[in-house]
Every structure is written in structure tokens, then in C-alpha cells.
Amino acid sequence: MPSGASLAQLATYAAFGALLVALSRHPAYRPVPPGDALLQVSIAHAGVRLRPCRRLSAQELAARAPNMRAAFKCPRARSPVRVSIALDGRALLDETLAPSGFARDGLSTLYRRIPVAAGTHLLRVQVDDDVRAPHAGALREIELRLDAGQVLSIDFGPQRDGIAIS
Amino acid sequence: MLKRLHLAGQWVFLHVEGLFNLAFGEKLNPLYYLGPIAYYLMWVVVASGLYLYAFFKTGVQGAHASVEYLTVQQWYLGGVMRSLHRYGADAVALTMLLHLTRHWCFDRYRGFRWFSWVSGLALLWLVYAAGINGYMLPWDRLSQFVVVATAEWFDRLPMFGGELVRNFIFPENVNDRLFSLLTFVHIGVSLAVLAVLWVHTQRVPQAKTLPPRPIAVTLTIALLALSLAKPAVSQGEANLAAAVTTIGFDWFYLPVYALLYRWGPGEVWGLVGGLTLVLALLPWLPPRRRKGPAEGYHMLVRPDNRIVAVREGETILDAGLREGIAFPYECRNGGCGQCKATLAYGTVDYGAYQPDMLTAQERGAGKLLLCSATPLGDLEIDYQPTAVPGGIRARVWTATVDALDLLAPDVMRVMLRLEGGERIEFYPGQYLNVLLEDGEKRSFSFATAPHVNDRIELHIRRIPGGRFTTQLFERTKVGDRLRFEGPLGSFFLREDSDKPIIFVAGSTGFAPVKSMLEYAFHRGLARRMILYWGVRRPEDLYLALLPRQWAREHANFSFVPVLSDPRPEDHWQERTGLVHDAILADFPDLSGYQVYACGSVEMVEATHPAFTAHGLRQDDCFSDAFRLAARVRSHAPELVRLGGTA
Numbered sequence: 001m002p003s004g005a006s007l008a009q010l011a012t013y014a015a016f017g018a019l020l021v022a023l024s025r026h027p028a029y030r031p032v033p034p035g036d037a038l039l040q041v042s043i044a045h046a047g048v049r050l051r052p053c054r055r056l057s058a059q060e061l062a063a064r065a066p067n068m069r070a071a072f073k074c075p076r077a078r079s080p081v082r083v084s085i086a087l088d089g090r091a092l093l094d095e096t097l098a099p100s101g102f103a104r105d106g107l108s109t110l111y112r113r114i115p116v117a118a119g120t121h122l123l124r125v126q127v128d129d130d131v132r133a134p135h136a137g138a139l140r141e142i143e144l145r146l147d148a149g150q151v152l153s154i155d156f157g158p159q160r161d162g163i164a165i166s
Numbered sequence: 167m168l169k170r171l172h173l174a175g176q177w178v179f180l181h182v183e184g185l186f187n188l189a190f191g192e193k194l195n196p197l198y199y200l201g202p203i204a205y206y207l208m209w210v211v212v213a214s215g216l217y218l219y220a221f222f223k224t225g226v227q228g229a230h231a232s233v234e235y236l237t238v239q240q241w242y243l244g245g246v247m248r249s250l251h252r253y254g255a256d257a258v259a260l261t262m263l264l265h266l267t268r269h270w271c272f273d274r275y276r277g278f279r280w281f282s283w284v285s286g287l288a289l290l291w292l293v294y295a296a297g298i299n300g301y302m303l304p305w306d307r308l309s310q311f312v313v314v315a316t317a318e319w320f321d322r323l324p325m326f327g328g329e330l331v332r333n334f335i336f337p338e339n340v341n342d343r344l345f346s347l348l349t350f351v352h353i354g355v356s357l358a359v360l361a362v363l364w365v366h367t368q369r370v371p372q373a374k375t376l377p378p379r380p381i382a383v384t385l386t387i388a389l390l391a392l393s394l395a396k397p398a399v400s401q402g403e404a405n406l407a408a409a410v411t412t413i414g415f416d417w418f419y420l421p422v423y424a425l426l427y428r429w430g431p432g433e434v435w436g437l438v439g440g441l442t443l444v445l446a447l448l449p450w451l452p453p454r455r456r457k458g459p460a461e462g463y464h465m466l467v468r469p470d471n472r473i474v475a476v477r478e479g480e481t482i483l484d485a486g487l488r489e490g491i492a493f494p495y496e497c498r499n500g501g502c503g504q505c506k507a508t509l510a511y512g513t514v515d516y517g518a519y520q521p522d523m524l525t526a527q528e529r530g531a532g533k534l535l536l537c538s539a540t541p542l543g544d545l546e547i548d549y550q551p552t553a554v555p556g557g558i559r560a561r562v563w564t565a566t567v568d569a570l571d572l573l574a575p576d577v578m579r580v581m582l583r584l585e586g587g588e589r590i591e592f593y594p595g596q597y598l599n600v601l602l603e604d605g606e607k608r609s610f611s612f613a614t615a616p617h618v619n620d621r622i623e624l625h626i627r628r629i630p631g632g633r634f635t636t637q638l639f640e641r642t643k644v645g646d647r648l649r650f651e652g653p654l655g656s657f658f659l660r661e662d663s664d665k666p667i668i669f670v671a672g673s674t675g676f677a678p679v680k681s682m683l684e685y686a687f688h689r690g691l692a693r694r695m696i697l698y699w700g701v702r703r704p705e706d707l708y709l710a711l712l713p714r715q716w717a718r719e720h721a722n723f724s725f726v727p728v729l730s731d732p733r734p735e736d737h738w739q740e741r742t743g744l745v746h747d748a749i750l751a752d753f754p755d756l757s758g759y760q761v762y763a764c765g766s767v768e769m770v771e772a773t774h775p776a777f778t779a780h781g782l783r784q785d786d787c788f789s790d791a792f793r794l795a796a797r798v799r800s801h802a803p804e805l806v807r808l809g810g811t812a
């Protein structure tokens with residue numbers, strides 16, 4: 001017959017184990033609401049240069065130190081990139097992304113995770129990478145079926161033929 | 167407010183600990199060993215992790231499959247190891263958080279403890295980094311969630327520029343190199359935890375880094391049972407094309423991740439960063455409850471007869487252990503009563519402890535718990551030693567008087583020979599207690615070095631009106647028998663330093679110095695050693711020829727006699743004045759020295775503050791004087807000496 005104290009020890013260790021088991025898996029966590037699909041928008045794109053490169057005149061070149069006589073001068077600043085996404089005509093996202101870096105010559109980046117209800121949707125994605133010519137950028141509009149738990153990623157880049165939806 | 171939180175926390179801890187005491191007994195109560203348990207579990211985690219690593223394939227294809235193999239096919243070993251790794255890590259987090267909370271509640275994080283606190287905070291971060299990183303490796307749905315969420319979270323930091331997450335959401339970017347990196351980081355951070363752990367426990371005197379064996383064994387069995395009953399399993403292979411919708415979640419490691427999609431990464435950084443900052447500053451934030459002067463107090467510890475400094479807020483136990491006093495202790499948390507001792511003088515804050523371990527009655531009778539009490543003034547502590555330094559046990563011996571020589575008008579050299587040809591082992595600087603018929607004791611230092619152990623030499627100064635010394639000087643003859651106990655005391659020559667030593671002897675304080683010096687010469691110690699022997703008149707230098715001869719024979723030794731009271735007829739040509747003034751004149755900066763002071767209490771009391779004011783480190787000051795004179799209840803004058811004078 002075990003003593004009361006050893007039973008109490010056993011109970012304590014059992015409680016300790018139960019606590020470890022319980023909190024190491026319960027309660028479950030739901031990063032995406034049940035029944036939803038997930039839109040993952042991730043864009044890292046450099047907008048066009050705001051001013052084109054300019055050939056330096058002979059005088060300008062002569063005024064420079066011999067080792068600095070590059071023929072072109074290229075202003076580095078790039079255009080912000082505007083991304084707008086609409087689902088069934090309702091705007092999910094409309095953002096203008098400033099280029100990174102001190103000289104504003106880096107990538108414009110965006111990441112959003114947007115849970116959306118499963119079902120058939122009309123998705124419209126527009127990316128403009130030149131502020132001087134609004135609405136001249138890329139546009140894609142597709143109808144698609146999203147299953148619950150599906151991930152749809154949206155990217156943009158010349159190497160991906162413009163707007164990539166996968 | 168904070169104080170009230172502290173007190174409420176203490177109340178909860180003490181009550182739960184009290185309940186645990188009923189089940190586990192005071193000595194094996196796991197709650198008293200939270201730090202050591204977390205430490206032990208860390209080893210369990212590292213060991214099981216090494217096993218997993220041997221089978222783990224660091225690649226997109228292999229990661230999940232290799233972990234599945236361990237879990238399913240090799241459930242009896244690999245699966246158990248995996249579960250041990252998982253539950254062990256969870257238990258580390260749990261015990262670590264309890265450990266942190268307990269130190270906070272008991273206000274043990276301020277003052278000198280800031281070091282443990284701040285290094286603990288580093289541990290907190292590292293443990294979490296390792297744990298979260300670990301969940302990325304099996305490449306199941308939880309891994310997918312943790313990897314992506316971590317990337318999203320870190321992308322908020324300017325240095326990543328919002329591009330980090332792209333490496334983890336497009337399947338073509340997730341490659342084998344990534345797994346090598348994650349594994350490398352996981353192992354590296356875990357090893358860093360072990361390294362910082364070592365640092366973390368450096369400042370705690372004689373920190374226990376492992377729990378008592380029965381606790382370790384039971385804990386291991388419990389984790390094993392858990393691993394067999396509820397093995398840790400994966401949650402389906404990661405698939406970047408499918409969203410992670412519902413996952414089993416480790417709330418020990420990942421609660422912050424649950425906030426991420428509710429608050430956003432910036433806010434979560436704010437929370438974590440702010441919390442870290444507040445925790446890091448906690449040791450210096452008000453309300454600062456100073457219990458005394460910043461420089462702390464001093465306590466006299468008996469039977470060691472040592473004066474030890476106690477830092478502000480330090481427990482008596484820690485101060486004693488730091489100085490190498492063999493205080494008995496077990497739980498260090500006021501729960502076992504092992505460290506009970508007597509407060510012979512002074513006032514303390516008794517601290518928080520289990521009421522059963524120190525009853526009001528005992529407290530009334532002057533008892534305290536060393537591990538819980540902090541001084542409110544200078545103290546005198548009496549404790550019952552259970553261990554002696556170096557493991558030499560004290561016992562009672564019988565000896566006969568072999569020779570009696572009057573070295574000076576009031577100093578007698580007594581040579582004792584142990585009966586039955588026995589030999590005694592002791593450390594140079596230790597002392598013995600002569601046992602008188604009525605049960606009283608008189609303490610004298612060994613004047614011979616330990617390698618001369620067939621006879622014992624004592625230098626005894628006559629105390630006017632003293633019972634024992636009067637008898638010794640007037641009636642004791644060669645051949646008389648005598649009983650004594652010894653060896654005693656933790657004042658002895660420390661060989662763990664290379665600093666030059668300054669010996670300060672007052673009168674018959676020369677006896678322990680002689681023992682230490684003869685030992686040092688015998689051992690061939692190369693450290694520089696200087697002896698200042700302070701007395702009143704030349705005839706008090708009762709064995710002056712001996713140190714003068716040493717000085718001639720040993721290049722690393724010099725001898726400076728100092729007379730406080732020379733008369734013209736003495737024709738004294740050497741140093742005069744107070745011995746500590748002479749030392750300070752010769753050594754204005756004592757920071758690079760050790761000082762061994764042996765002599766009257768008055769002498770040690772005068773020298774100690776002067777020396778510390780000149781840079782002598784507390785750890786480098788050793789003394790055999792044994793009372794804080796001015797504040798002490800009066801003693802029989804003979805008691806108040808130790809190889810020295812009254």
C-alpha cells in the first residue's frame with residue numbers, strides 16, 4: 001500500500017506531464033479562418049527610373065577628373081510602384097510603395113496575407129511602376145475558383161512575365 | 167504596488183512549496199531546485215537532440231521523411247528521443263519561467279544579483295530562439311507556419327527590407343541550403359545556451375547546477391513515461407501551396423506567434439522589445455529597497471572565527487559560501503531547515519521561509535535560517551559545522567606536555583605530543599580548542615607547519631587574571647595531560663592565488679603566521695611574502711631571530727618588526743608606530759596583494775577598514791580575529807583571542 005505522500009508525488013508528476021502534453025499542442029491555433037483561402041501578395045520590384053540617362057556634353061566631360069569621365073549620367077531615383085488588387089469589384093488592397101534606399105533607387109516591396117472566402121471570384125490585379133504614366137502598367141483580370149485552404153500567391157516582375165498568379 | 171506584487175507572489179510560492187513539502191519532503195522538493203532542474207533538462211534536450219541529429223536529413227525532401235522514420239519505424243528509440251527532446255524543451259521553458267518568477271517575487275534580482283538577472287535574460291532569449299527554431303526543422307505544417315510567420319515577423323526589421331518572406335512562400339526558393347542553415351542555427355543557439363548557462367551561474371556561490379539525484383531520476387522517468395504514452399508527432403508534411411489552417415500549437419514556445427496575425431509584426435516587436443527592456447532594467451528600477459549601506463555589513467562567523475563581508479541584499483548563507491565557509495545548507499529557499507544557525511549578535515531581516523522550518527519559539531531563542539536572512543547590521547553567527555575544509559574532520563585528542571619554554575615574560579611556548587604516537591593533519595592557520603575540566607574551551611593556533619605533525623607547538627600569552635593561562639604559567643609541568651579538539655577553522659593559507667602576501671601579526675598572532683610561513687617554505691612557494699610583526703616592546707618579539715633567519719635564507723621573504731611603544735633604553739633603530747600605518751606607508755595600493763591578519767581583535771579592527779580603503783579586495787583579506795569588538799557582548803577575556811592576544 002503506497003503512502004499518501006508517494007501518491008501525492010505521483011499525482012504531481014502526472015499533473016506535470018499532463019500540463020506538458022496539453023499546452024504543447026492544445027488549444028489548436030487557426031492562422032487562417034476555417035473555410036477561407038489565403039491570398040499571399042508578395043512583390044519586390046524596382047520601379048522605372050524617373051529620369052533617363054543623359055549623355056554628357058564634351059564640356060561637361062572635360063570639367064571632370066580624368067578617371068570620372070563616364071559618358072552617361074544616370075539619375076538614380078526610381079518611381080514608386082502602385083499595387084491595387086480587387087476581388088469581385090471590391091478593393092482588397094491599393095498601395096503605393098516607395099522605393100527603398102537613401103537614393104530611393106531600391107526595390108519597392110510589399111507583402112500581405114489576406115484570407116478570403118472560398119468560392120469563385122473575379123480577381124483583378126494592377127501594378128503600375130511608373131508614376132508619370134498612371135494606368136499604363138500591367139493589369140490582369142481572371143476568374144478563378146478558390147478552395148478552402150488553398151494558397152494563391154501573387155507576384156510581379158519582368159522575369160515572371162509581369163503579374164504572376166499561382 | 168510592486169512590493170505588494172512581490173509579497174503576493176511570495177505568499178503563493180511559499181504555500182505551494184509548503185504543499186509540495188508534504189508530498190516530497192523538504193529536501194527533495196522540486197520547487198526548491200527550479201534553476202538546477204532547468205539546467206538538467208537542458209542536458210536532456212541536448213543529449214536527445216544529438217541522437218535526432220544523427221538521423222536528420224537536412225533537405226527539403228529528407229527532413230520530414232527522416233523525422234517520420236524516427237517517430238514511426240523507430241518509435242522505441244528515435245520516437246522516444248524525439249518526444250524527450252520536445253517535452254524536455256517544454257519543461258525547460260516552464261521551469262525557467264517559474265525560476266525567473268520566483269527570483270523576482272523574492273526580490274532577488276537587485277544589487278549584485280543584476281549579473282545573474284541580465285545573463286538570465288540572455289538565456290530567456292536564447293532558449294526561445296532555439297525552441298522556435300526547432301519547430302522549423304521537421305518540415306511539417308507547424309514548421310511551415312513557424313517559418314513563414316518568422317520571416318514575416320523579421321521582415322519588419324529594416325535590415326531585411328521586406329524581402330525575407332519571399333524565400334519561404336515560393337516553393338522554388340525553399341532549398342536544401344535553407345535546412346542546413348536552420349539546423350546549424352539550431353545547434354549553435356543550443357550550444358550558446360549552455361555557454362551562457364555557465365556564465366549565468368558563475369556569480370552564485372557554490373551554485374547547484376544539478377538537482378539532487380532522486381529528483382533527476384524521477385523527472386527522467388516521468389519524461390520517458392510521457393514520451394511513450396503521448397509521443398510527439400509531426401502534423402503532416404509542409405506544403406507551400408496549401409494554407410496552414412488549423413495546427414496543434416506549442417503554447418510554451420509560440421504564444422507570441424499567435425499574436426502576430428492579430429496585432430501585426432511591428433506591434434509584436436514593440437511588445438517583445440519593450441518587455442525585454444523593462445526586464446533588463448528591472449534590477450535598477452525603483453522602488454529600490456536598500457536594507458543597509460551600499461557597502462554592506464560584516465559578520466563574525468563561529469566556530470570558524472572569521473569576519474566576512476556581506477553585500478547589500480545578500481543572504482548570510484551566500485556571503486559565507488562565497489568566502490568558503492562550510493555552512494550547512496540544502497534547499498537555499500527557506501524550506502528545509504538545514505541551514506538553521508544561531509544569531510549571537512545583531513539584527514536581521516529573517517526573510518521569507520516555511521514557518522515550520524523556523525518556529526516563532528526558535529526565532530525567539532535566537533535561531534535563524536542562513537539562506538533566508540539578510541543582515542540589518544553587523545552580525546555574529548554561530549553554526550554547527552557538518553563539514554570541514556579539505557575534509558579533515560575535527561575530533562578530540564589527548565596529548566602530553568612535552569616542553570614548556572618561557573619565550574618572553576608573558577609568552578609561553580608549549581610543545582604537545584599526541585598520545586599513542588598519533589599524528590594530526592591540519593591546514594596551516596587552523597587552530598585547536600583546549601578542553602578545560604568544566605567544559606570551557608580556549609582556542610590556540612597551531613604554530614608548526616602541518617608537515618611537522620608528531621608534535622604540536624602553541625604560543626600562549628598570559629592573560630592577567632585568566633584562569634587557564636594562570637594555571638599554565640604557574641602550575642603546569644612537563645608530562646601533564648591535556649585534551650583538545652581540532653583542527654578547527656577555515657582560516658588557512660590559500661594557495662589558489664599568485665598575489666604577494668602581506669602577513670600582519672600582532673603579538674602571539676605570530677604563531678599561525680609561523681605555521682603558514684614554514685609550510686610555504688617547505689612547499690617552495692615562490693610568492694613574495696612580507697611579515698609585519700607589531701608589538702609594543704622589543705622583548706615582545708619573542709622569536710625575532712627566526713623570521714630574521716628566514717629573511718636571510720629565502721629571497722622571496724622579508725621581515726619588518728614594528729614597535730608601538732619603544733623606550734629610549736631599547737635603542738630601537740627599526741620601524742615604530744602602528745603596524746598597519748607601517749604597511750600602508752610601504753604599500754599605498756593594496757589591490758594586488760593578499761593580507762593575512764593574525765592578532766588581537768583591536769589590531770584587526772583597526773587594520774581592516776584602512777586596508778580596504780587602500781584597495782585591498784574583500785576576497786584577499788583573511789583574518790583569524792573573531793569578534794567585532796566594539797559591539798560584542800563581553801566575554802571572558804581569554805576567550806577573545808586566537809593565537810593572538812586579548
Ligand code: HEM
Pocket residue numbers: 199200201202203204205206208258262265266269274275279282283284285286287289290293363366367369370373374375
Ligand atoms: C535555461 C534557463 C535557466 C537556467 C537553466 C537557470 C539556472 C540557474 C541556476 C542553476 C542558478 C543557481 C541556483 C539558483 O538560484 O537556482 C540560477 C540563478 C539565478 N537565475 Fe537562472 N537560469 C535560467 C534562466 C534565468 C532567467 C530567464 C532569469 C531571469 C531573467 C534568471 C535569473 C536568475 C537569478 C537572478 C539568479 C541568481 C540567484 C541569486 O543570486 O540568488 N535565470 N539560474
Ligand code: FES
Pocket residue numbers: 494495496497498499500501502503504505506523535536537538
Ligand atoms: S537551506 Fe533549506 S532552509 Fe535554508
